[in-house]
Amino acid sequence: MDDFVIGIDLGTTNSCVCVYLNGKLKILENSDGGRITPSFIFFTSLQETIVGEHAKRMSSGKPDHGIYEVKRLVGRKFSDAYLQKNLQYLPFKVKSDSQGDPLIIIPQRNRTLEKTPQQLCAIILQKLKADAEAKLGQVINKVVITVPAYFNVTQREVTLAAAKEAGFTVLKLLNEPTAAALCYYFDNDCNQTNHSLVYDLGGGTFDVAILKRSPNNIEIVGVDGDTQLGGHDFDNLIVNYVCEELIKEYNYDPRADKDSLRRLHNKCEDAKKALSAVQQTVITLIGFVQNHSCVQIPFTREQFENIANELFRKSISIVDCCMKNCGISKASIKEVILSGGSTRIPKIQKMISDYFDGKALNKFVSPDECVAEGAALQAALLSKNAKQSISKIYLADVVPLSLGTADFVNKMEFIIKRNQRLPTNCCGTDWTGLNNQQTSMTFKIYEGERLNAKRNRFVGQLTLTNITPAPPGECKVKFYMNIDENGILSIKAEELYKNNIKELTINYARGNCSDSEVKNTLLDAEINKEEDICFERFVKLQGYLIKYCVAVMYNLDNKKMADTLRSVYELCQETKSSAENLEMHQVKRVEELTTSIKLQCEPYVTYHNFNAMPILL
Structure with a gap:
């Protein structure tokens, strides 16, 4: 029988595992019986690794171990x-490794552990895998993992590598808002196309x-977001507020003490959650301030809304930007779907509803699980397991901007066109060496719609x-570009004369561009059509x-x-060098150089019957 495939939400705060079996969705509880698992790791002095709720509790005593x-x-x-x-809010140590990447430092009894973010994600995934296997009673190797829509490819590749390290084969990285929509659509029938x-x-x-949803199809029209905005940012604002109060009243700043900072962060998170249900709460700090066994700081929902208002408004402005860039009116949005734990905040719900002119919001029973x-x-x-058979709903994402490579005069050769559905089929084009006896060929990859590759965004090379040395134009190289179902771009160059292949994965995920940037790129191409026509002639x-x-x-030479x-x-060498450095407005100079060089060379070209001479079409 084919393996089960499970779904994992690998979250910043909490992670959750779910499986679809026999027509039903089932959240797989962890070994503690919880439906969600805190994305927390605690390293004991005896080199034991603990993940989840117990790890979160233990870190209060040893914050640099959690x-x-x-x-x-x-x-x-x-x-x-x-x-x-x-880093100013994190009690554990982080340093830079030799490549400039973050390395987390964990003290041990006789040594110091150093872990990369990838290794730590793998530890969390290993815990989720073990708990899922215990619940289902069989080995689970295949998984779909969700990621923020605005994770770039570096972040996606780290997630894939961590999953592999944990023993998973990832069938797809699914964008989190798409996952939430899929969950909502599963429980709500659709008889007509809507947004x-x-x-x-x-x-x-x-x-x-x-x-855009039709009865059997979900198409992603546009995405936007901020990978630096979330519930932890609200917690940090409350931490700052409390610290200022403690400085003012007691001349004490807990941010200088990592033990106190960890405990304070937990208290502020609890206060934030409480204010989603009540109008006011009290942040009680025991043993924080010298000569004061207990300090109580009243905190109201109104105070929280005031200090977090800028971030709340920022999220609404991102919604507005996405709407405008997609050219969709508020009236065209039939459903507003909330997901994520921070959407429990009443002020956020009100701001979203107000933005959509009082529209009722579709709230999941558990935004942590959807x-x-x-x-x-x-x-x-x-x-392919029969017990996981489900009616087909097709999820369609598209390439937002065209991708291609520059030729030797920086003319953009478009290979993957914008709005092509993902994953793309492998695209290929033939290239030939320009120079005599050329031994290497560089392909510069650009994203955009301009004919002048330099006007587009450089992606990589x-x-x-x-390559086999040959006369100009004779050594042929096949060039391929492909974007997989996870939005990761791969390129390959293959010399056709012999088995000589070079491959590269490039940092690309929906172009790493927000929809506002995509719109600006398209607008730029439209405005500069005449310039592109001039560039093509040049x-x-x-x-x-x-x-x-x-x-x-x-x-x-030959x-x-x-x-x-x-x-x-030597005149040919000088003319070639001059031609390579000319700009688009110097068409007359190109014509002058062409006339001059042909005047000098054509007698020899004709008399000695030069071959492989280019033709001006």
Whole structure:
């Protein structure tokens, strides 16, 4: 029998596991009986590793042994400004490794442990895997894991690597708001095409997605978000408020003491959660301030809303931006779907409802579980196990901007066109070496709609070395681009003459562009159509001139005339160099150089019957 496939929401604050079996969704409880597992790791002095609720409790006594918010470190450099900002709230030590990546330091009895974010994510996933296997009574190897829609490819690749380290084969990385929508759609029939908006605010990240839904199809129309906005940012604001109160009243700042900071963070998180149900609470701090056994700080919902208002408004502005960029009116949104634990905050619910002119919101019974349930549904769609059979709902994402590579005059050769559905089929195009006896070929990858590749966004490059030396235009290389179902771009160059292949995975996920950036790119291409027409004329002439010079030099070398006609050879070198440095507005200069070089070279080209000479079409 084919393996079961489970769904995992690997969250910043909490993680959750779900499976779809025999027509029902089932949350798989952990070994403690909980439906969600805190994304917390505690390393004991005896080198034992504990994950979950017990780890969270134990870290209050030894905060430098308890690691959390790992997801906020994934795929970031140690120098990242946001990572540095978050470090002031984390009680454990983080340093930079030799590559500039973050490395978490955990003290032990006789040594110090050093763990990467990937290794820590793998530990959490190993715990979730073991608990799921215990619940289902069999080995589980296949999984769908959710990630923020705005995770870039570095972050996605770290997640994939961590899952592999934990013993999983990842069938798909599913964007969190898409998972939430899939869960909602599963319980709500659709008889006609309409649009929905998912507002997904979790512990560490915020995503908004607009989806077009028909009876058997979900199409992602647009996404936006902020990987630096979530419940932990609200907690940190409360921490800052309490610290200022303690400084003012007791001349004490707990941020200087990592033990106190960890305990304070827990208290502030509890206060935030309480204020979703009541109008006021008291933050009680026992043993914090010298000569004061108990300090109580009253805190109201209104105070919380005031200090967090800027972040609340930021999330609404992202929603507004996404709506405008997709060209969709508020009236066109039939459903507003909330997911993520932070959507429990009453002020956020009111602001979203007000933005949509009082529209009722679709709230999940458990916003902490809906993303995992969506992942489980996607897992069932990919599973071949008969017990996971599910009616097909097709999820369609598209390439937001065209991708291609620049030729030798920086003309964009479009390979994957915008709005092509993911995953793409492998695309290929033939390239030939420009220069005589060329031994390497570099492909620069760009994203955008402009004909001038330099006007587009540079994504990365691949260099194929050790290619077979050959005359100009004779060594052929096949170039491929592919985007998989996880939104990861792979490129490959293959020399056709021999088995010489170079491959590279490039940092690309929905282009790493927000929908506002996508819209601006399309607008830029539309506004500059005339410029692109001029550029096309320029590079046609420039490319011909460069190829002409290369061909003459090749023939002079091949016919052993380079020494005899040294002045002609050097003139070709100089003209080629000049042509390569010309700009688009210098069309007349290209024409002058072409006329001049042909005047000098054409008699030899004709008399000695030079071959492989270019033709100006």
